[in-house]
Amino acid sequence: MSAVQRWRESLESLALPPELLANAPESPWGFAVSLFDRLADEAMATQTPSRRAAAVLLADGGSVLDVGCGGGAASLPLVPLAHRVVGVDESAAMVEAFAARADRLGVSHLEVIGRWPDVAESAPPADVVVCHHVLYNVAALAPFVLALTAAAGRGVVTEQTAGHPLSWLVPLWRRLHGLERPPGPTIDDLLPALEELGIRPQLTRWSQPSPWRAGGDDVVAFVRRRLCLPAARDEEIRAALTAEGVPETREMTTMWWRAVEPA
Ligand SMILES: C[S@@+](CC[C@H](N)C(=O)[O-])C[C@H]1O[C@@H](n2cnc3c(N)ncnc32)[C@H](O)[C@@H]1O
Numbered sequence: 612m613s614a615v616q617r618w619r620e621s622l623e624s625l626a627l628p629p630e631l632l633a634n635a636p637e638s639p640w641g642f643a644v645s646l647f648d649r650l651a652d653e654a655m656a657t658q659t660p661s662r663r664a665a666a667v668l669l670a671d672g673g674s675v676l677d678v679g680c681g682g683g684a685a686s687l688p689l690v691p692l693a694h695r696v697v698g699v700d701e702s703a704a705m706v707e708a709f710a711a712r713a714d715r716l717g718v719s720h721l722e723v724i725g726r727w728p729d730v731a732e733s734a735p736p737a738d739v740v741v742c743h744h745v746l747y748n749v750a751a752l753a754p755f756v757l758a759l760t761a762a763a764g765r766g767v768v769t770e771q772t773a774g775h776p777l778s779w780l781v782p783l784w785r786r787l788h789g790l791e792r793p794p795g796p797t798i799d800d801l802l803p804a805l806e807e808l809g810i811r812p813q814l815t816r817w818s819q820p821s822p823w824r825a826g827g828d829d830v831v832a833f834v835r836r837r838l839c840l841p842a843a844r845d846e847e848i849r850a851a852l853t854a855e856g857v858p859e860t861r862e863m864t865t866m867w868w869r870a871v872e873p874a
Pocket residue numbers: 642647650651678679680681682683684685699700701702705725726727728742743744745748
């Protein structure tokens with residue numbers, strides 16, 4: 612089996628049991644805008660290997676396309692080196708948060724609501740394409756990643772956790788549902804899949820504080836949603852989080868590649 616196919620199957624193995632999905636109080640897969648707006652706040656004040664890689668590609672400046680932009684954590688810290696930013700996201704609420712932050716920064720910006728790569732034609736190409744914390748959502752890797760490269764004049768920067776971002780929930784699934792869940796694919800599955808697509812990225816491994824380290828209501832709401840639980844079980848979720856612990860740090864990776872490799 613090819614690495615691209617293995618990537619797909621590993622992500623598909625994370626599908627939730629249909630009876631659990633049918634009774635879920637809300638979609639377990641949605642992202643909270645407030646969380647990604649807070650992460651964009653933190654990103655504005657933090658230098659990371661991903662930000663440095665994008666700055667190298669931007670050199671004296673240029674345009675940036677942010678795929679799966681959320682609140683803009685990948686692209687908006689690049690302003691003013693980024694003199695124009697385009698945010699693409701399938702969530703209209705995320706795109707709104709992105710646009711509001713770009714307005715506050717006074718940078719020229721454009722938004723496209725829709726799924727990448729379906730909407731790739733509607734997004735103007737840019738010097739640098741950034742895509743942070745999206746690839747673990749992408750089972751059909753080839754069209755998604757090849758469209759990232761095609762949209763980039765100079766290069767692509769992706770950032771993702773080294774392990775699947777939901778793997779820390781495995782003990783909580785066991786405790787709260789009695790279910791044994793797979794941990795999902797990791798960066799070591801992603802790299803060979805990219806290689807099959809002709810992409811040999813520069814890879815930097817690093818770590819940063821986990822967005823869940825503060826605990827509190829945000830984490831409870833996140834676990835409740837992902838585990839398809841009703842608010843009536845919040846106390847149990849709190850107890851499970853205390854027993855299993857919340858990650859303090861997360862292992863990160865930056866992968867970047869040039870759109871056209873120098874001869
Ligand atoms: C985990 S969030 C990351 C947001 C932001 N890049 C960051 O690093 O904070 C993933 C975002 O990608 C969006 N997304 C996931 N798959 C997508 C796709 N195929 N096309 C467009 N947006 C997508 C989600 O709506 C969400 O806003």
